[in-house]
Amino acid sequence: MNTATIDTSPIRILRRPEVEKRIGLGRSTIYLHMQQGTFPKPIRLGSGGAAAVGWLEHEIDAWLHEQVSKSRVSSTRA
Template identity: 50%
Template sequence: MVEEMDKGAIEPRRVTRLIRLPEVQHRVGLGRSTIYRWMSEGKFPKPVSLGGYSVAWPENEIDEWIRRRTR
């Protein structure tokens, strides 16, 4: 995660990467159909639209999901 200072900001702003499905699958060890089923059941973070049919997940949301699952 990268920190960036916003002029006039009190705290640094956190900038997160957007990661695509193959990287999400690799990180969480789940297949595509399981990820999409769990999203519909509210068990997995939903992606953000990049336009058209392209989507990606904020890296920090995936990292937090992994942290919660491994407690």
């Protein structure tokens, strides 16, 4: 019997305007962080060159928590 657990929590996809609003950064800054490897990459929501993209909400939330943690650690060192 396979005892692996399957995550059945719903997956929510955020489109770019919602990501911008949630994290307080603009489009160009988000894409700059993605190029630097410091921000989650979006997933493709369709096929073809002009397919829409979206970000997984839990990855954006994790990124936000990480930024808060970094900010709090660096502010206690100052």
